[in-house]
Amino acid sequence: MTRPEPRPGLLLPAIALLGILLAAGVAEAAPPGSVSVDIGVVVASNQGTSIDPALSALRTKLQSMFNYSSYKMLDRMKRTLAVGETGDFVLPGGRNMRVTPVPAPGNKVRLAVQILEGGRNLLTTTLGLSRGGMVLVGGPPYPSGVMILLISAE
Amino acid sequence: MDCKKVNRMLQDEIDGRLPPSDAAEVRRHVESCGSCAAEAAAYRRVGEMLRLWTTSRAGEKAPQLDSLWTRVRAGIEERKQPSEPASWVRRWLWLPAGAALAVLVLLFYPSDVSRAPFHPSSFEVAVEDLESDTATVALVDKGDDLPRVIWIIENDKT
Numbered sequence: 001m002t003r004p005e006p007r008p009g010l011l012l013p014a015i016a017l018l019g020i021l022l023a024a025g026v027a028e029a030a031p032p033g034s035v036s037v038d039i040g041v042v043v044a045s046n047q048g049t050s051i052d053p054a055l056s057a058l059r060t061k062l063q064s065m066f067n068y069s070s071y072k073m074l075d076r077m078k079r080t081l082a083v084g085e086t087g088d089f090v091l092p093g094g095r096n097m098r099v100t101p102v103p104a105p106g107n108k109v110r111l112a113v114q115i116l117e118g119g120r121n122l123l124t125t126t127l128g129l130s131r132g133g134m135v136l137v138g139g140p141p142y143p144s145g146v147m148i149l150l151i152s153a154e
Numbered sequence: 155m156d157c158k159k160v161n162r163m164l165q166d167e168i169d170g171r172l173p174p175s176d177a178a179e180v181r182r183h184v185e186s187c188g189s190c191a192a193e194a195a196a197y198r199r200v201g202e203m204l205r206l207w208t209t210s211r212a213g214e215k216a217p218q219l220d221s222l223w224t225r226v227r228a229g230i231e232e233r234k235q236p237s238e239p240a241s242w243v244r245r246w247l248w249l250p251a252g253a254a255l256a257v258l259v260l261l262f263y264p265s266d267v268s269r270a271p272f273h274p275s276s277f278e279v280a281v282e283d284l285e286s287d288t289a290t291v292a293l294v295d296k297g298d299d300l301p302r303v304i305w306i307i308e309n310d311k312t
Contacts, residue, residue, distance in 0.1 A: 040272060054271050061277075061300055110282075115306075122289055123306055126282040132275030139289075139306035148303075152274055 034082045035101040035109050036154045039089050041075040044068035044138070045145025058150075065136075068145065093142060094118055097149070107131050109153040115140075129153050155183050160190050168197050277301040 042055065044066055051059050052073040062071055079087045079099075086100040095117045104110040109131055115123040117140070127135055131154050138148035160183045166172045167180045184190045279302045284291050286306065294303040 038272075057271050057273050058301075064300055065294075065296060065303060117288070121285070121287040122308070123291055123304065124283070124285040125291075125304065128280030128282060130276040130278055133278055134272070134274035134276070134301060135279040136301045136303040137306065138303055140308065150272060152272065 034080050034085075035111070036078065036080045037087060037099050037101070037111070038150075038152045038154070039075075039077045039097065039099075040073055040150035040152075041077075041091060042148045042150060043072050043074055043142050043145050044148050045070050045072075047144055066138075066148075070145075071148075091115070091149070092147065093140065095122065095140065099151075101153075102126065104128065109133070111151070111153060113137075113151065115149075127151070155179050157183075157187060157190055160184065160187070161193060164190070164194055165197055168194065168201065274301075 040054070042052070044062075046069050048070040051062070051071045054073050054076070055062065055071050062068075074092060077089050079089070081087045081099065081101050083101045083103055086098050089097040089099065091097055095115060098112075098114045098116070100112040102110045102112050107130060109129045111127045111129065113123070113125050113127060114121065115137070122140065123137065129135060129152075132152070134150060134152040136148055136150055138146060140147045160180055163172060163176065163180050164184075167177050170177075172180065184194050277300060281293050281302070281304065284293060284304065288308065290307040292305050292307070294305055
């Protein structure tokens with residue numbers, strides 16, 4: 001009786017695929033000494049009851065925090081910045097946001113954030129976050145609702 | 155048992171397909187009936203002739219049958235031995251298939267981060283300073299498991 005020849009099956013393609021996906025993930029991660037800043041521009045309103053799929057993990061948080069029925073993500077901007085480097089993010093309504101990572105201890109991230117509206121200083125703050133953490137900045141009016149910025153950093 | 159019934163059962167009796175009791179009854183009738191005995195003898199002769207004819211036909215066809223069987227056996231043996239190129243192709247077929255799959259996944263992978271869901275690992279934040287020239291700003295903290303919100307109230311708009 002001959003022993004059947006072992007077949008590689010799907011194991012090797014699966015490993016190869018996993019490797020490719022991991023490589024893609026590593027390519028997106030911030031290099032050491034820099035911070036990957038992720039900004040989500042969300043419009044919250046009471047027009048409709050939809051929640052953007054990108055916000056699905058935050059659904060209950062948003063509903064606990066605010067009295068809006070609809071959350072739509074208008075824009076998403078991601079930039080990797082070195083400490084001391086300023087990233088300029090253009091926001092709707094003639095506003096823009098400047099984010100500068102500043103030195104932080106350990107696994108923390110510190111961001112100097114400034115939101116400007118037509119040259120006026122709307123907000124200046126310095127935020128200390130854990131890597132992968134998130135903070136929300138909201139309030140500026142937007143047609144049909146308000147703008148909420150989701151600021152996260154890794 | 156009458157002759158008509160025996161005639162219907164005669165062939166089965168010769169072929170041994172009758173139950174023993176029926177066969178015995180048929181045989182008893184044949185021994186005592188001349189016409190049925192003649193009929194039985196005729197059946198037996200036809201049977202013997204058929205057997206002889208079949209045997210002779212099989213003998214005549216034996217070389218062709220042997221030749222056919224040799225060819226069939228050779229075909230079976232050939233199938234048992236895998237041909238090298240086909241086996242090699244089968245063994246490595248997964249490689250181009252896997253590569254094609256990987257390309258497809260990369261093509262349709264949601265590389266557009268604008269639609270990737272947010273999954274924050276923490277909502278802890280330290281707000282070191284909070285200033286505004288044109289608005290009132292407030293830090294809203296509703297608990298550990300909820301995000302901190304910096305709320306901007308633009309004095310001239312709200």
